[in-house]
Amino acid sequence: MVTRLVVVFRRDLQRWLPQRSCYRPYATQVKHDPSKLRNMAFMAHIDSGKTTLTESVLLQSQYLSSAGSVDTGSTTTDFLPAERERGITIQSASIPVRWKDWTFNLIDTPGHADFGMEVESASRVVDGAVVLIDAVEGVEAQTKGVWRQLDRYDVKSRILFLNKLDRAGASFRTSMLSVLANRLHPRPMALTLPIASFDPQDYTRAEPGIQGLVDLVNWEVWKYDAGGAPSVHALPRTLSELEQSDLFPPSHPLVSHLLSARVSLLDNLAQVSESLFETLLGLPEDPSSYLSLQTSDILPHLRAATLRNDILPVLCGSAFKHIGTELLMNYVGELLPSPVDVETNPKALAPNAPLRMLAWKVGWDKRKGWMTFVRVYSGTLKSQSSVLNATQNQREKISKLQLLYAAEAQDVDSLPFGSVGAVLGLKYTRTGDTLVAVAGGSNASSLRDIVPPPAMMSVSVIPHSHADLEPVESALNALARTDPSVRVETQEGQLLVHGLGALHLEIVESRLRDEWKVNFEFGRRRVSFRECLGTGDISGVSDVWSTEIGGHGVQMQVGLSVRALEDDEEGDPLWDGNVVLTADGKRMPPGDLHADVNDPLAQVARGLSSTLSSSPNTTLALSRLHIQVNKVDFPKEAHPSVLAGASSAILRNIVRAAGQGDLMEPYIRLKITVDEASVGRVVEDLGEHSGEVLDLDAADEEPESFVDEGTYIPPQWLSPSTGKAAKGTSARMKRTILALAPLSQMLDYSTRLRAISGGHGLFQMANEGFRRVSSTRTVEILQELGRM
Numbered sequence: 001m002v003t004r005l006v007v008v009f010r011r012d013l014q015r016w017l018p019q020r021s022c023y024r025p026y027a028t029q030v031k032h033d034p035s036k037l038r039n040m041a042f043m044a045h046i047d048s049g050k051t052t053l054t055e056s057v058l059l060q061s062q063y064l065s066s067a068g069s070v071d072t073g074s075t076t077t078d079f080l081p082a083e084r085e086r087g088i089t090i091q092s093a094s095i096p097v098r099w100k101d102w103t104f105n106l107i108d109t110p111g112h113a114d115f116g117m118e119v120e121s122a123s124r125v126v127d128g129a130v131v132l133i134d135a136v137e138g139v140e141a142q143t144k145g146v147w148r149q150l151d152r153y154d155v156k157s158r159i160l161f162l163n164k165l166d167r168a169g170a171s172f173r174t175s176m177l178s179v180l181a182n183r184l185h186p187r188p189m190a191l192t193l194p195i196a197s198f199d200p201q202d203y204t205r206a207e208p209g210i211q212g213l214v215d216l217v218n219w220e221v222w223k224y225d226a227g228g229a230p231s232v233h234a235l236p237r238t239l240s241e242l243e244q245s246d247l248f249p250p251s252h253p254l255v256s257h258l259l260s261a262r263v264s265l266l267d268n269l270a271q272v273s274e275s276l277f278e279t280l281l282g283l284p285e286d287p288s289s290y291l292s293l294q295t296s297d298i299l300p301h302l303r304a305a306t307l308r309n310d311i312l313p314v315l316c317g318s319a320f321k322h323i324g325t326e327l328l329m330n331y332v333g334e335l336l337p338s339p340v341d342v343e344t345n346p347k348a349l350a351p352n353a354p355l356r357m358l359a360w361k362v363g364w365d366k367r368k369g370w371m372t373f374v375r376v377y378s379g380t381l382k383s384q385s386s387v388l389n390a391t392q393n394q395r396e397k398i399s400k401l402q403l404l405y406a407a408e409a410q411d412v413d414s415l416p417f418g419s420v421g422a423v424l425g426l427k428y429t430r431t432g433d434t435l436v437a438v439a440g441g442s443n444a445s446s447l448r449d450i451v452p453p454p455a456m457m458s459v460s461v462i463p464h465s466h467a468d469l470e471p472v473e474s475a476l477n478a479l480a481r482t483d484p485s486v487r488v489e490t491q492e493g494q495l496l497v498h499g500l501g502a503l504h505l506e507i508v509e510s511r512l513r514d515e516w517k518v519n520f521e522f523g524r525r526r527v528s529f530r531e532c533l534g535t536g537d538i539s540g541v542s543d544v545w546s547t548e549i550g551g552h553g554v555q556m557q558v559g560l561s562v563r564a565l566e567d568d569e570e571g572d573p574l575w576d577g578n579v580v581l582t583a584d585g586k587r588m589p590p591g592d593l594h595a596d597v598n599d600p601l602a603q604v605a606r607g608l609s610s611t612l613s614s615s616p617n618t619t620l621a622l623s624r625l626h627i628q629v630n631k632v633d634f635p636k637e638a639h640p641s642v643l644a645g646a647s648s649a650i651l652r653n654i655v656r657a658a659g660q661g662d663l664m665e666p667y668i669r670l671k672i673t674v675d676e677a678s679v680g681r682v683v684e685d686l687g688e689h690s691g692e693v694l695d696l697d698a699a700d701e702e703p704e705s706f707v708d709e710g711t712y713i714p715p716q717w718l719s720p721s722t723g724k725a726a727k728g729t730s731a732r733m734k735r736t737i738l739a740l741a742p743l744s745q746m747l748d749y750s751t752r753l754r755a756i757s758g759g760h761g762l763f764q765m766a767n768e769g770f771r772r773v774s775s776t777r778t779v780e781i782l783q784e785l786g787r788m
């Protein structure tokens, strides 16, 4: 059963729906039991197979009669034309899936860092995640990126899925080791093992790659026939029976290993579960005794350890061949938390609890208008009701509640605790806003916010004619509401759009044309620079500001202590890398996140934001400032909004007095793989483009691996690979170069690398944040900005 909660382009849906699919009806009247809900996401580096796995889940859960493919542009979740053309996911799609007696709200997220906002908001609303790894590549740059995003939103429980085991060069062992080497988790725990082939001869040659799975917990073997249909077989519970089992031919290498894999699993789990430890101690001293333990004796410990994040359960398979999908769904149901497990306030679970929900995504549909996707954190949301947007202190009217099917939406009367759905009719709500019941709502605190990643690039937008300006502006503002990582700004009469990268801006451009049909050209793309605080004397800058209200002169005072952040101090992402504190040292929310616009501090925050977004010295956004608001004083007869102008002006005077500070620009981390013969040219080119080579043969990116003592890592032979050129043995030696470089210098790197590597080079990029630039580069940047 399926609902899709993404509706942008819905008018195009019929056209883009795969012809071959047969959508089964959604069984709507399922009794709501929040303990059976699993709000979870598939997350990974680009191209790891998230969308393919989603499609496989839909097939196995009987929603689709045949799976689509990203390669032919026919999957259910990648339905935007831009996604289908490029074969990549651009926005998250949430799909309710019925599996056994669970309901999964499964969110398929994009892997490309340019669409990091989608991962950010998905991380905010899920209770658990399945992180995929391409078993040929192991942990990749963006695997670590999504891992950190999940950490930030405190999504503790995760399952790792080692995908693409059918591919030549895939390795279960190397992938497990890369989890330790990259310090993702100290205790990855293999619950299933791949069977490359049931034929011992083929097994050593790794043909066909993956033919079955051993489920070490349920003690079963899954065997897939040539058409991909599985049969499940119980494994014998004694060692002698196991050795004689006709499931495997007598000389199959895996058989002798199965007992030790099961023993390792249970012993490792017992290290984090005292009662399992006691159980194991009580077993007879016979190797077979570990086999006699039933699933029901193991699962509760496994679940508790996953919920506490003491272990990282590892599953494996091939999404493409639908191998391992059902086991994954079983374990998602068994191990990942329900909304009840993660709710720390027991009152929120009561049926009459006050309503509280988070808008985690906003979409636009030509026919229906604004659609807001919400997750209910307490109480029940009813259709035709009013709610209060606590973040913006605005009343909103709910006209309809919907669960969206792939082709059709279904209206529902209510969305109960823990559920995820779409709301029609909200006028002001943006991604990240908290909505509550109107009664008593004004005292409600906001749920934790969703923070857009910092903008890395901008582009000027030039409307075709004067008459096009207004439609272009409103299209941009609408787009920014659906995607908060798009920021629109007018600077010196020029319309600028900021985004997360070149691909992100390219998608913005095509959405403006295709969805909003406005007339414009994009100007030059530019990376987003930042200015730090200068070192001039600011002690004499006045904290008093005067203006006229109704013909009378009035004075306001905003006392600010301003300094640059120390190198080891972290900036606040909500303030674009600055830190802003109240007089008592608490973090101050930015202006638009204050619950009460009449709060003087909300107005001060607005004023500070305005100066921070455009420095009086360079017009660049300011970063790494530490500001404490010590004193706020204004005439009683004036509205607090006068404080916005005052704080903006006072901070501007301070920044001007400090003088122009160092400039920063976004850097990226590159992993470049080329033939030995091209290494020299690649390094030379990096040098010419202000790059810095970190490692010339980067086998281990981060040598300080988690110690794998006690962790069961299957031997290499267990997951043999075909065609694998083990490092250093291939005919054409490949070398991996790790480097840092300014993003601005690498915008055309795919073309450049193709030229210098004879078309054989590959590279990956990951954002490395902002770095200070040299004085020569400062001059270049100021010239580029027309400031010199």
Ligand SMILES: Nc1nc2c(ncn2[C@@H]2O[C@H](COP(=O)(O)OP(=O)(O)OP(=O)(O)O)[C@@H](O)[C@H]2O)c(=O)[nH]1
Pocket: 044, 045, 046, 047, 048, 049, 050, 051, 052, 053, 070, 071, 087, 088, 089, 090, 109, 110, 111, 112, 163, 164, 165, 166, 167, 317, 318, 319, 320, 321
């Ligand atoms: N051999 C093999 N190929 C796979 C498997 N899963 C996915 N692929 C292929 O890998 C490519 C990427 O798959 P996607 O499902 O689009 O990957 P994704 O993680 O959704 O990618 P983004 O959404 O763009 O981050 C496609 O060409 C798939 O056919 C697998 O299990 N085995």
Ligand SMILES: [Mg+2]
Pocket: 050, 051, 052, 078, 088, 089, 108, 109, 110, 111
């Ligand atoms: Mg995808």
